Amino acid sequence: MPEYTRLIHQYLRHDKKFPHVWCPGCGNGILLGSLIRAIHKTGLSKDDIVLVSGIGCSGRLPVYVDFNTVHTTHGRALTFATGIKLANPALHVIVIMGDGDSMAIGGNHFIHAARRNIDVTAIILNNSIYGMTGGQYSPTTPYGMKASTAVYTSIEQSFKISELAVTAGAVFVGRGTVYHAKFLDGLIEKAIEKKGFSVVEAITHCHTQYGRQNRLGSAVDMMKWQRDSAVPLEKAAKMSEKELEGKIVTGILVDKDLPIYDKEYKKLRERAKGKA
Amino acid sequence: MAENKTRLLQGNEAIVEGAIAAGCRFFAGYPITPATEIAEGMSVKLPIVDGTFVQMEDEIGSMGAIIGASLAGVKSMTATSGPGFSLMQENLGFACISEVPCVIANIMRGGPSTGLPTNTAQGDVMQMRWGTHGDHPIIVLCPYSVEECFSVTLKAFNLSERYRVPVIITTDEVVAHMREKITLPPASSLEIIDRVRPNVPPDWFIPFEDNSLGVPPMSVFGDGYRYHVTGLVHDVRGFPTSKPDEVDGLIRRLHRKIDKGQGYIQEGEHFLTDDAEVVILAYGSIGRTAKQAAILARENGQKVGVFRPITLWPFMRKAVVDILKNVRAVIVPEMNMGQYSREVKRVDQGYARIITLNKVNGQVITPEEILKKLKEVY
The missing domain is CATH 3.40.50.970 (Thiamin diphosphate (ThDP)-binding fold, Pyr/PP domains)
Structure with a gap:
């Protein structure tokens, strides 16, 4: 039996009604594959993993996998994850969000979860569009691109998710693309094993909405764009801002250690009891 | 302790x-x-x-x-x-x-x-x-x-x-x-109630399956009963559904479990209501005002009592209707423009006169203000 079939049997829910909701060619399935391979490598038990999501195409991801899974409200996944992790720090909490989910409606929760250093892993599928609702512009839609609510092109500047995560205090931040799936596997594995608030930004494509409205071609064409635009961090460091325009800088932006909320809270309890 | x-x-x-x-x-x-x-x-x-x-x-x-x-x-x-x-x-x-x-x-x-x-x-x-x-x-x-x-x-x-x-x-x-x-x-x-946890093997666990109480046992994350939680309407396994019979089943079960539990959930205090001709229906801090008003009214020979719902929702329909059937009037003083009294009127069906007393200036309703309203009855 091939390795991937074995993983499918081990991690996908056999009682869930497939097919999934995503369009043929969507990058979300690639991310799901990466996530499963990364979790498998960590050797964690399925019982100890809680997969939390928000709303949108990304929000549907947890339902297919055999973990403790929660499909929460739009933008609030990290708040649910905060409660789960603090209530039972033994659980490994992984949060799946989209760019609208994590940066627009959930932007405040994102920066505060990072600042508090809640020990969860946040994986953001960044496709630069609200796909499920029909292609409205998101906080990561680049200036000058089209969307169904920006038919005259977007006049807003876009968020750089990974850079924002670094500034907000995340202890681990990595960016990859769904084209570079093996690299993504490694990023996710490192993020899960990292103690503290870790972030993986996965650049992906929505050919159905973003690609169609901006004439970027098929899913394959958009993945070729990911291949051709990706610049490793080390190389990017030697490039000018102008040279980096339109590029995707990939790699680990930060990997550091800061006090972790649940560990600090444990010490706080001892102080409260007058023992320390 | x-x-x-x-x-x-x-x-x-x-x-x-x-x-x-x-x-x-x-x-x-x-x-x-x-x-x-x-x-x-x-x-x-x-x-x-x-x-x-x-x-x-x-x-x-x-x-x-x-x-x-x-x-x-x-x-x-x-x-x-x-x-x-x-x-x-x-x-x-x-x-x-x-x-x-x-x-x-x-x-x-x-x-x-x-x-x-x-x-x-x-x-x-x-x-x-x-x-x-x-x-x-x-x-x-x-x-x-x-x-x-x-x-x-x-x-x-x-x-x-x-x-x-x-x-x-x-x-x-x-x-x-x-x-x-x-x-x-x-x-x-103290009586402490904890959620019922599943006692079947994990493979048998159906997380949102109906039962006589309408309340499925609840597993907690990490205990081996992996299941899916969603804000979408879901089937008994917790997976999203839009099948009309499954949607209807969930929404009605959510209502049924509370409807069936009303006797257990609902609680209210009757104060001097046995012989009352007028009952003041009040909750929260106004329940205190109402009791004082009833005591003062009885000093004047007016048979006034108080019913104080502790359970605001689900609305205590039976208790309120029982009062309405046995009194001349009900006074509903509240610090809003008539939110609870609206419910009282809804179930009244002409049993008794309903007098509202609404105060929205940030101040508590006083017993004197209730006594003044009583003059509309006596």
């Missing part, structure tokens, strides 16, 4: 004591007047009992965090007031549809909007009932004294665990901030 402990506490502080006694071990909140003392009290007490306090970035996050904590098996609560309670509505609905036990204390202040932060009001009666969208039952409990803040909080946790629902405790600013003597009962004397 073998002995009773007598203390001088504020309503908000008694809610903290009640929550800890009920087994609450997680609190997420955001500062807001006049509820802040609950967060402050929890931040001091929870770490001592191995619980967890977290101050979130807003009330939306607070509501999300308490649902998360409950899913991980820890009894949880938050506390807020009008503006924050408005922000909690979406996630409150999530707790309703995904049947996650949790408790929300809504300490009422004047509204709408920022309103009257430091003054009292009862303007959230309908928001508590209908604030989150969609058809859903809700339990709202309203204590009127410091002692009752303790016992009602305990009951709120017990009901939330028994029925797998969010339960709202509501007081107004007066009950929240007044100080009274309270005797804290020993822990051993």
